[in-house]
Amino acid sequence: MTAISIIYGTEILGMTYELLQRSGVAERLRRAMRVVVKPNLVVAKPAREGATTHPEIVEGIIRFLKDFGIAKPVIAEGSWLGEQTGRAFSCCGYEALAKRYGLQIIDTKKDKIVKKNAYGLTLGICATFLETDFLINVPVLKGHCQTVMTCCLKNLKGCIPDSEKRHYHNIGLHKPIAALNTILKPDLHIIDGICGDPVFEEGGNPVTANRILIGTDPVLLDSYGATLIGYQADEIGYIRYAKEYGVGNLFGADTKIDEFQTENRPKNRTQNQSQLVCELAQLIDDNNACSACYAALIFALNKSGIRNSGKKFTETIKIGQGFRGKQFDGIGVGNCTQGGKHNVPGCPPSANDIVQMLKKL
Ligand code: SF4
Incomplete structure (x- = not known):
């Protein structure tokens, strides 16, 4: 698989399906696998506001998995402190998506918690994300008031209970996020780069980029993603720690990147704020x-x-x-x-x- 593949356009569902076909991921799937898809539904706001994963991307993944022979993939998420995941599932279009395909959606705020140790920290993780054969992480590439940006590595913070989210903020976000990524290792990352907000995690300043990225190394994808929204990897603590902890490699001049449908790149970009x-x-x-x-x-x-x-x-x-x-x-x-x-x-x-x-x- 190429390190990073990117596709441009507005036909989000079809673009996702095509990226998956090109990625060669089918060779790693088995029909009997329990597949969990983890979008970013941090708040109950539609994806057009730049905070949450477009449901069309997840629908593209579901269709691909079903065509492969995996009939019942699961969608799981736990929204941020102060938001009810059920509200986000409904507002962001996931309740309707699950109904259409007869799928289970899991609010992991209600999940069993499993304790794991990594890098001197004991971290509580929602069991759903550990009890899976194939985990697909579907973050939004966007800015974040405290950690500068959020993408693959930080999206896993939605895999922990609320009590643990408070704990992370209390001990400083960067190390626990990196440590979490040494325990939870998604098999695939599909990044929603359609219109992420470059400033706020909860959206409101969407910047149209009309792209979807795919890869397997979250450090590589995040360090590349950082450059796409105006930063460098060494400005973001959790990327540095994740590299140090062996989660993946940094993006560099020799990173192989394939781009498809480049003629669809958006011409006008909103100014980064x-x-x-x-x-x-x-x-x-x-x-x-x-x-x-x-x-x-x-x-x-x-x-x-x-x-x-x-x-x-x-x-x-x-x-x-x-x-x-x-x-x-x-x-x-x-x-x-x-x-x-x-x-x-x-x-x-x-x-x-x-x-x-x-x-x-
Ligand atoms: S900083 Fe304090 S008041 Fe604010 S959400 Fe966290 S625990 Fe609550």
Whole structure:
């Protein structure tokens, strides 16, 4: 199999099927296998907003598997803290997809948890992702407020329970994400590069790229994907650790890349807004905040227009589990910062509640 294959266009289902045919993956499949497909349904938002996996990609995978003779692949996911996976399955089109093909969809927030050890960490993992013969990871290539980007390696964070997600944020995201990838090793990665948001994990600034990528090495795919949205692999901690832990190899000048239907590449690209997030992040004092919390604050700061208000802020807004039990004078966001003079409650709080508090102050 070529290290990375990319196909361009808007016929998403057909593109996925064609990539799978070209990939040679059929040689590694057996009809009796239990196949689990893991999309990114981090929030209940349709794929056009740049956060979640297009259901047409998963449908392309399902059709390919069925044509091969695997009648009942399973779709499994656990959305982020603060989102109900069932809502995401419904809103993102997966409930309807499962009904059409008579498939099982599993909300892994309700799953049995299996503890595994790796690189000095004990990590809880949802059993569904361990009890499979062939795991297909289907992430979205997009930006992330805290880890800069998210793609193959970080998508596996959806394979752990909510309690473990809080734990990861508490101990720093990068090492546990890399360690998780030494335990859970998807057999195939199919990346949704149709319109990922280059800034926010929860979408809202989709950038049309109309591409789907396929490969088997998540380090290679992520380090290449990073370059596609304006970064380098060494800027992203979990990619560095995953390389160090032997999960895969970094993309380089000698990486073999096959591209198909290049005439379908989009001509106009939306401008990357990561500079905006960098500026807003200067107003935040983050101490191990969960992504949903942090993104809500970024959104709220953006919405509040604080950047352009001309006001000077002498104090940053505190957020994150590191502030639990601490007293301070300024503003805190989330239940972890209840010791602040002003606090926006919630776990995570809504961006709107934060905006209201900022207006009041
Ligand atoms: S308040 Fe925010 S940072 Fe604290 S545990 Fe909840 S979501 Fe995480």
